[in-house]
Amino acid sequence: MTDLAAPPRPITIAIFALGGEGGGVLTDWIVDTAERGGYLVQATSVPGVAQRTGATIYYVEIFPRAAAETAGCEPVLALMPTPGQVDIVIASELMEAGRAIERGFVTPDRTMLIASTHRVYSIDERMALGDARVDETALREACQAAAKQVIAFDMQAVADGAGSQINAALFGALAASGALPFSQELFERAVAAHASAANSNQAAFTAASVKAMGESASSRRPVRRKPGRLRPSVVARLKHLRPILSEESLSLICTGVERLTDYQDDEYANEYLRLLLPFIGLERERGHGDDRLLLEVARATALNMAYEDAIRVAELKIRSERLARIDREAGLRGSQVLEVTDFFHPRTEEIADVLPAALGSAVKNRPWARRFCDRLGRGGRTVRTTTVLGYLSLYLVASLKPLRRRSLRFKAEKAALSEWIEAILHIAANDYELAVEFAKCRSMIKGYGDTHARTAASFDVLAAAAPMLLGKPNAPSILRQLREAALKDEEGSALKNAVKALGKG
């Protein structure tokens, strides 16, 4: 046997994409570029059922034609990537990059990782009752640790900017990476040769190329969410709190104040501040400076006080900012005309909610009135908000705002809120951590209609359990477990079981 080290090794490329992202076309472009660049190419894929939104892997091996001609025989190229043996991994999304790493295809000794850092959430992240998103920071760190070189940025945004699919941006980043021995021009020719959408592809390709060249191997930090822009008048109002509160608390409370002023009026925001006062005092006494309980209470109270009734929804729907945003998102051009249709499904409950308390409960309790209201809302209502009549109808509902304080729902919310605050204060006097956990529970009440009823019922279970946990050694973690159980399933069976188990234990 003669020298085995002599022939060059094929360059191996694995593409991790999602169905419908144009991974096949990206593969074609790579094939085209490599063939023009004097390489022999083999490419394959296993689309299978994954063509429908699942994860798909394309695999390409290329080998210099000249070396094959010198040897006088064809190279034998593999049909699937082997862990540790991949030169270039292209991932169309951050979690897919993670998948490539998990499967061992990205290794520090040889892999150039080209990954888009945007997220396409998986179904279990999307459908969870709570927040089930995976840890993006960990995934970014993994990219840095696993690969020899990394080019990672939001290529979907680049593609969107150019009106193309992400494949063109990925290809641009590949061209700029220098991982393949071909000139930029060869890559560009491959894109141009592709008949459909050549222009937008070209634009995305170039934009991503430029960005990738500027992109050092260092990771980009995730963009931090900007705190809400605060009106100076609001900040001024809270001046007296400034020396007492941490920056974070102040900012959050400012947001709360602003929200409630917008929701109702100044007086309503003052009520909010009054509710927070005991907690501010409590945190000062505690003197830790992290204000954890205050933060939770301030957050939950603001959201609770700004509950979503028909008046609020109508008000938000008719705002000029909203219609401007919709126009912008639609990318309205020239003579195009845009219409907005809103979907509602008011039931008797929602109608009674905004009526004055006495009338509201009368409607709820009188069968004939119920029937009448049910008929109003049955089958849902669509409102063409961009027509004069449609807009006016929402406008009228929104103008019930001054009457809100007398409404049935307002009274009920107020009572429930003060009951909750009392309970927290009671718990906080004995067990600060348990109070923090209990404060976190409030935000699980959300949604409209049945959803609201269901989440409120779950909350009630927790609210009943919390005071009983007082004095137990690991009360906060028990309550946290109950809260997590409440977010397991819509039927509430996990919560029921958890509570039952608690009773036994």
Place this chain on the structure above:
Amino acid sequence: MAERSFQQEIGKLRLGEGQEFRGEGILAVTKALLQSGIAYAAGYQGAPISHLVDVLNDAGDVLRELDVHFEASANEAAAVAALAASVSYPIRGAAVFKSPVGVNVASDALANLASGGVRGGALVIIGEDYGEGSSIMQERSHAFAMKSQVWLLDPRPNLPSIVRAVEKGFELSEASNTPVMLELRIRACHVYGRFQTRDNRRPPRTLKQALAQPIRDTGRISLPPATYLHEHEKIERRRPAAVRFIEDEKLNEIFEGDANDIGIVLQGGLYNTTLRALEQLGLADVFGKTRVPLYVLNVTYPLVEPELLRFCAGKKAILVVEEGQPEFIEQAINTILRRAQVATSIEGKSMLPMAGEYAGSVVKAGLLKFLRAYRPELAIKQEEARSDDAAGTGQQKAATALKSVAGNVRPRPPSFCTGCPERPIFTAIKLIERELGSRHVSCDIGCHLFSILPPFNIGNTTMGYGLGGAGASAFSGEAERRAIAVIGDGGFWHNGLASSVANAVFNKSETVTVIVDNGYTAATGGQEVLSSAPERDTVRTTGNPIEKAVRGVGVEWVRTLTRTYDLRRTRDALKEALTTSEKGPKVVIAQSECMLNRQRRVRPQMAALAQQGGRVVRERFGIDPEICTGDRSCIRLSGCPSLTIAPNPDPLRREPVTTITRSCVGCGLCGELVRTEALCPSFYRVSIVENPSRWERAKARFRRAVIRRLQRRVIRRATVSA
């Protein structure tokens, strides 16, 4: 004709002598069929061979020029039955489908065909859907070759080898009067490569000529007493003839190496993987030079005894690299060597896993075990290399990375496409289950099977294509909670009309059968079926409504829904079917065109119309982030890919907000959900009118002006109160 154009591919079918074909493996097979002078082909679509069927469907001109008949068969049994034309006539033909599911369906025809044998070459091309990305149960088609005594080709996965296998396959079939199966794995079907083409050949005898001079050979008909004779003929004449041909034509390949006291026997399809593993162990190079001798079985059934014995001569051990289970080849080799009293040790499943795909790392691990046992000095080199590297920081970094990704990579099961018309059917079932309790749901094969996965989690079993109704037949009696059977239009025409619907009528079933009628066999790439819209298919006869067929076999209770997106109607029809006191099977036909194919068809049309100044309305949905409270009931009831989550712009909220991406096609289910289910009022529909009329524009201007005035009042009111 699917909603995709295959003109470019069809061009490749016309390549002539000495030209270079570049393209996919399965298309190379298509070209090789024409080069082999077939007179006819028949097939049923399914990954990974759909492309062959699609291209031949569209290649009418090429086929006419060559006098080749192509038929899109009703199912795989029909495709193999078409090979009957090669029984008595010297005519070549091919059948193609996905396997092993296709062979399962076709096995009746295949057994009959194999019994009598063939005169003209008969090739069955099977796309073996096994391993990663497979959509079916994991079995081997190999067993069918053994039980029916048909020969099984498993060529090396490069285009020249695949093309040669097609051409030699016909010769082998004729030399041994036996149908031949050509097995191609998923990756081989999709592999991009090159080969030198030859001219296409017109069949020496056409179907018309055969019909003009019918031949009747009762000896070839599988009917007793001929069947008894057939069995003997298979063993005594056909099989030896096949073995002789395989040996003479060197269909199997031996690659010698210097470590010749050991050897590897492998399926041709695993050659590239095995060679790469050897290369990584430092025992082969990229051009296929190997130190360990290889016996590559491009024919995996039958084995060629003399060849095998020659290969094993002087070897202390061989390793059989055979994917899947049971290990038919290894068992056969054991028998052959034992009978010949050859002492060579046989390793195989002892060192390689019994089940699962043979990926590169799997084969490498098996090879290493084999070398350690029989040539440890060859294995040492590899281990040294590894320990050098292990000390490096690379391993550490990789370990850190693995720790970071742990738990942060979630599965991505396939799901209904954006705007899929099947989604509202399962949303409706979910709503009904909330009201009337959960149901036993018998599923079928097709996109609708995704109902089993999140977010719907609907479906108890699936028994095979067209068998959704039959799968519920044991539960067909009177019951408080009637069972539901789901079946697609693909499965319905494949065999569901008889097996699921007629069966239910005959047995007085009470089951509710939902027939998902989206106009295509969508899961296999959007091919037309008997009930597809007639204007879309000019080649075959379509436009035969399912309702007519269902009524024709005696179903009385039928409801046809013409728009599945109308959620309330869909729900009410299903509810009625589940609760009606009428006796007998209840059938709900839920129609709406497959959105993937619809978009392929309509999008270019709309773009062209807009370009020409025509009025075009585009719709999509949106969610107001300030109104969405982030409960995501909507996602759990829909699961549309365009309905997803985003970081919450509200600093008061931590949990993600729901959002609709630009991929939304405006199917309307979101809005229907709000109307039907009292979901949150954050959904809105945007209609963008391109090239609106002057009246429309004036109207819009007026409306906007009034709205702006009102908005100014809103702002004034807000500033006053604040």
